Amino acid sequence: MLRDQEPGDRGLRDLMPGGRRFSLRVRITASTVAIVLAVLAVGGFAVVALLERSLVGSEAQTAEDQAQQFALDSATAGELAKFDADEVIIQLQLDGVVVGVADDDLKDTLPLPVSERERIVRVLDERYLVQSAPVILDSRVHHVVVGRSLDTADEAVRAATVLMAVAVPAVSAFVALMTWTVVGRSLQPVERIRRDVESAGDDLTRRIAPPGGTDEVSLLTSTMNKMLDKLEAAQRAQRRFVSDASHELRSPVAAIRQHTQVALRHPDTTDLATLAGTVDVEAARLHELVDDLLLLARLDEGMTRNRREIDLDDVVLAEAARLRTLGIVVDTTRVGPARVLGDEVLLVRAVRNAAENARRHAGTRVDLTLTTDAGQVVLYVDDDGDGVPEQDRQRIFHRFERRDDARSRDSGGSGLGLAIVAEAAQHTGGTAALSAAPTGGARLELRLPEHRDR
Structure with missing residues (x-):
């Protein structure tokens, strides 16, 4: 047995030209969801990228400010000031060699790279953003190198990514449901019009009840009713034409048959010349009538x-x-x-x-x-x-x-x-x-x- 289908699906599938596989409702929903999904995916990717860039930029600015501040303090005190903070590495380097650290717990940390621009390096399986600032100590150029952990920023980015991964499909599913419902309800009047027009094929006196309003469905209803009016008028004209044509053609045929039957049954009442004259007159009338009918038929067909x-x-x-x-x-x-x-x-x-x-x-x-x-x-x-x-x-x-x-x-x-x-x-x-x-x-x-x- 065939599974039950909703009226909108069944009717619209029957109306689809070329035997398309999916109904209009399915295609509209699929197209809408595809567009929404693509927009949300691109938007989610952009949001995550902007969030990561913003967090990294914030850490870079903080690292730069700390490097400059520690360089200033070191130049004043003659040594690197102590600083105990989680996920922050502060080193004093000379020619790439660590000569001091702000936190003694990190004295065994490998030297961080010295660069004029921020750099991201991996330390102890974590990403660190590194900034440096020059400082003169003992007449020699040292560098204060600050590395700030990006673990917090990475966690925020991962959380945002997970949120987007869940939110985008959820929103797309909601849009699909809403689109499916709205399109289904919108197409119900169209399906009703289709059923009414289909049933009107057997009775051209039937008309489609107007739904009211001035929207496209109402205009479609009005157009279909006008089309049914024309079809009904054309059907009446055709039936009348066939009836009148049959009646007109019957007259000369009946006259010819009447005279020939009289001649056959009562040959003494008429002669060949009289019979031939009668047949010729009626045949000419019949020929003229057929010519007129053919001419009108060609004009109706719109022949060039x-x-x-x-x-x-x-x-x-x-x-x-x-x-x-x-x-x-x-x-x-x-x-x-x-x-x-x-x-x-x-x-x-x-x-x-x-x-x-x-x-x-x-x-x-x-x-x-x-x-x-x-x-x-x-x-x-x-x-x-x-x-x-x-x-x-x-x-x-x-x-x-x-x-x-x-x-x-x-x-x-x-x-x-x-x-x-x-x-x-x-x-x-x-x-x-x-x-x-x-x-x-x-x-x-x-x-x-x-x-x-x-």
Whole structure:
């Protein structure tokens, strides 16, 4: 059986990318303790070194003062004064030979070194700090040499070393415990957020309860809830898209199947030409619908499309010519030159869809206007039909929405034409909007960034 793990450890380990071996809690604690341990170790070493230097320096100053004082007293008295003290050696030397000692108990001590600077020597297995001072006796230069034991200083240094050796690990352990506890408590809200987000995978309507406050965890909660809102909206849109697409595709398929079944069961009621004409019309409708769905799917995927300079007036005039062949009166007197940078196939489809939408709902004519305004290319497509109610002008740019919900699918199209217009405008960096036309019908306004030669 696997051992029980704390929630913070288990959840964060599951979230670790690349299968890292240790949890975030362990890594933060280990990093913190390592830094604290290194700082304390260096600091402890520095404290011990400074303590030793201070104690040795103090002994050196005392030894120097004693050497000078005994030299002064010896010069006055003509001999080395007596001095009985533990752990202090005072010698009077001439040419490196001991000629007198302050303490008779130390008369057998080997001569201490004479030096202008303090020196540390070992005497009787102890360290002594030695200082000397010159003195004139009997017209000859003698030296008073003072050696002070460093045993007390060494004991203090050893005690400090032991203290640091115990204190540094103890403090590091305390820091580790505190870090482990604080990080664990700090990560508990993150673990709760992880569990809530994980459970929301099955139910996108669920949301994470905000912990309150304005700290990073609260901001993370707000961000995750916004992400769940977007995921829920995307899921609803996807389901609706699939449902609407299935319904739209079913209509031409059902019509083709109906006519072919009638032809098979009652061949005397129809002829081949009639059947072929019906199948061709429904197949064309099916082909157009599939093309629209594929185009929208590619735009949703953000696929990179070819962008180049396009003379939009040529596209508009070509579409006007197509409408005229269908018997529609089209006014293009207000079509001026305009150039944009975009995907030609997408913009041609957008202009065609806008014109076709106007043709479907026009009474007698369609007016096309193309102009430039403040660095933008503006295309107006006007019809003289019934117009669009103001409350529906945003809605019909959505996919599978129609201008009139009561309109039949045959006359109303699939509801993707204006959606493609809006997507094309957005893809090119512009906007699409509906308003009332001067002729009383609907006006579709397409605004795109103007492309100018530099």
